[in-house]
Amino acid sequence: MAGGLSGSERSTVPGPGGESWHQDSEPVAARWGSQHPGARELAQLYTPVKRFQEWVCVILNIALMNCNFYHLVINFSWDHIHLILIGIIGGMITADFASGLVHWGADTWGSVDLPILGKAFIRPFREHHIDPTAITRHDFIETNGDNCMLTVIPLANMAYTFISVSPEAMNDIYPWECYVFSLGLFVTLTNQIHKWSHTYFGLPSWVCFLQDWHIILPRKHHRIHHVCPHETYFCITTGWLNYPLEKIGFWKTLEGIIQALTGNKPRVDDFKWTQKTK
Numbered sequence: 001m002a003g004g005l006s007g008s009e010r011s012t013v014p015g016p017g018g019e020s021w022h023q024d025s026e027p028v029a030a031r032w033g034s035q036h037p038g039a040r041e042l043a044q045l046y047t048p049v050k051r052f053q054e055w056v057c058v059i060l061n062i063a064l065m066n067c068n069f070y071h072l073v074i075n076f077s078w079d080h081i082h083l084i085l086i087g088i089i090g091g092m093i094t095a096d097f098a099s100g101l102v103h104w105g106a107d108t109w110g111s112v113d114l115p116i117l118g119k120a121f122i123r124p125f126r127e128h129h130i131d132p133t134a135i136t137r138h139d140f141i142e143t144n145g146d147n148c149m150l151t152v153i154p155l156a157n158m159a160y161t162f163i164s165v166s167p168e169a170m171n172d173i174y175p176w177e178c179y180v181f182s183l184g185l186f187v188t189l190t191n192q193i194h195k196w197s198h199t200y201f202g203l204p205s206w207v208c209f210l211q212d213w214h215i216i217l218p219r220k221h222h223r224i225h226h227v228c229p230h231e232t233y234f235c236i237t238t239g240w241l242n243y244p245l246e247k248i249g250f251w252k253t254l255e256g257i258i259q260a261l262t263g264n265k266p267r268v269d270d271f272k273w274t275q276k277t278k
């Protein structure tokens, strides 16, 4: 089992928001929440430079998203509506898989000590496991900055395509661009959707509706990921792929291949932060 813990060394205890958590038989300092020593240290590593990067990405993303949406609206035609719908749903499925892959990669491998990448991009994943409700206290910029960054280049490429192609060519590529736009939109929204899945009070009724109908990640569904050692249900956009990927042992197989090739054990850094006592 990851991090060197066997099942017999842990006992299950209720976590924040009712999740099941496992606790070592040896008592340690607070195992989760904002008072956890690791969570306090990780929260302090959020720097003004990182904040600035997030602001820039959010502004660029919103501008490009509006520009692309405008072009999609003015070029809309009912002719290939079935392909448009397939494109939108395909984009959502791809975004869900991408969210799982990135989340799994950051949870399972790498370290906060990695130069630049560690503090900027792995830190939030470590913080989230030991203080899962911290995300509900993050503002719009901190919640969405990194996801906005991931989609800036594809969205800029899409905007360039829209202003440079002929109307005939536009008609041909329209369903494909709907797929790319849906993918970009749902990748951008992923951490906002994830934040909503941790929010138990004051959610708008339309968000609850989308969660209840499993169009976006439902709260109860995401709790499965928050069972230590956080080794399954990594998809956090719609969560549609979690069950099938778990059923075929997708993440376990991938981890086995990587461990066999590199000798690295999964979740070593995540486990180290969970165990911090000072």
Ligand SMILES: [Zn+2]
Binding pocket: 103, 107, 125, 128, 129, 225, 230
């Ligand atoms: Zn995680």
Ligand SMILES: [Zn+2]
Binding pocket: 128, 132, 194, 198, 222, 226
């Ligand atoms: Zn979460």
